[in-house]
Amino acid sequence: MKRRVERRSEAFALRTVTRIWEEQASEENPYLADSCRCYGYDLLDLMEKRTLVEVLFLLLRGELPSAQEARLLESLMIALINPGPRHPATRAAMIAGVGKTDPAHILPISLGILGGSHLGADSIEGAIRFLRKHMKSDPGSVACQVMETNQRPKEGDWHPVPGFGSRFGSIDSYSREIADRLLSLVDSAKALSWGNAFADELRIYQLGWLPTGIAAAVFSDLGFHPRAGAGLFQLISAPGLLAHGLEQANKPLTSLPFPSDEEYILEK
Amino acid sequence: MKNKKETDVFQLWDEHRGKIRSRKGGWLIGKGVLCHGYDMMEDLVGKYSYFQVLILNATGRMVEKRVADWFEAIYICLSWPDPRIWCNRVGALGGTMRSSPVAATVAGILAGDSKAYGQKPLVEGLNFIQSALAEKKKGLSTRDIVAAECSRHGGKPQIMGYARPIAKGDERIVAMEKVAGDLGFPVGEHLELAYEIERVLAEEFDESMNINGYMSAFLSDQGFTPQEVYRICAILVASGVTACYIDAFERPPETFLPLRCEDMEYQGPPPREVPPREKS
Known part of the structure; x- marks a missing residue:
């Protein structure tokens, strides 16, 4: 079978689309943003008026949470904040x-x-x-x-x-x-x-x-x-x-156990 | 349920506590390094190829050199330095942001752990051709096999190992057919069926086999399981990612596909006031 390679005529997007974040370009430099909005809310306003958990919820759900939703998420985040040193x-x-x-x-x-x-x-x-x-x-x-x-x-x-x-x-x-x-x-x-x-x-x-x-x-x-x-x-x-x-990170390599040869068991 | 004494419940973990058990090998300090029963320095270094040892570590089996050479060739085929490819683009983004070469390459490898391309679809590719051959041996025709697989995808020729995004046809198969021929590999029963499937797809949908289909069939003929191939190919895309990382790294930061604000299309809600927090 003769093999030919041809480009497909797939229509790739010309621009990336997002519903999450809007950046308004500064007048001096189109690569710099002078305002950022998350689902329509000004980021600086969110900094002043909302908690991290509320903005996290907004980022992932698209709307600010109710008080109970924020409480539930924040409590879960505290409950699972550390898998623990044995994990x-x-x-x-x-x-x-x-x-x-x-x-x-x-x-x-x-x-x-x-x-x-x-x-x-x-x-x-x-x-x-x-x-x-x-x-x-x-x-x-x-x-x-x-x-x-x-x-x-x-x-x-x-x-x-x-x-x-x-x-x-x-x-x-x-x-x-x-x-x-x-x-x-x-x-x-x-x-x-x-x-x-x-x-x-x-x-x-x-x-x-x-x-x-x-x-x-x-x-x-x-x-x-x-x-x-x-x-x-x-x-x-x-x-x-x-x-x-x-x-x-500041401790010597010897700070963690390193099993001895007797504790390293080769199985067949 | 069988009643157990309280301590029996966690006996399994107590048996492993404070010890490492290995079926693969290890460093016997002052005596040598064992690798799947071989003395690494005496038996392996300089005597077997890197890919033979890579496959040994991934499967526990020492394969003949021509199988390892075939793998080395497919590693070349499946990683090229074009940053438009998704995993490579991750590497280039690492370069433009001055990530370390290790971080960027690992990030690109992780990107290839995808349902759409890269390492993971090999599992589906090998599963498909191995089950297809089993069906064929039960009496199904190749056309029936293709029809059954297409019907699972709404009648579309979405069979893992056939067709590919961006382009039609796959130049890598030609290269690998030559490699296999030069190494003296005959066409086995999986690969024979893969070609038959390709002929049906070409007739009915004007689609052909891609490198996944060729690779899955060839490696099935060599006796590899889907999981073995996935493991051998864990770092399959690495070298192209590294190349793209370096290309971007050697240019000024953030010059790889830079975006003006206007280059993003925002389609979310219009500007709105942050509402006062409701009373809890």
């Missing part, structure tokens, strides 16, 4: 820090690890979609269906659906406490409430909420698109990752 993503940040990696790389490195599907950003979209699909159904029936159609792995944790499962073989009761606390802050949070009921149904199987499930439920209640979930989860976890990475 593999945080440890990646610490290794970057102690290894004297360029500090600008601490976040990209650790957020890449946090992008995984196990307790990471990659599971958030699936968790939001699961909640959206099932939250009008009876949580008990959904739990039965989930248990019938999924098989517990021979070893390790089991997450039969994204956002719910076991942590180190047990129910993560701290996640449940966070979910309860978040629910107490708002009048209504349908996905979060349904998730609590679903977690109750999973209890007999030693399964429950995972932090990713809570994030997904709140994102769903706040109306974020499922595709936004991964990045939002990374964003709200980033402060803890950065803090732990920077904490190690």
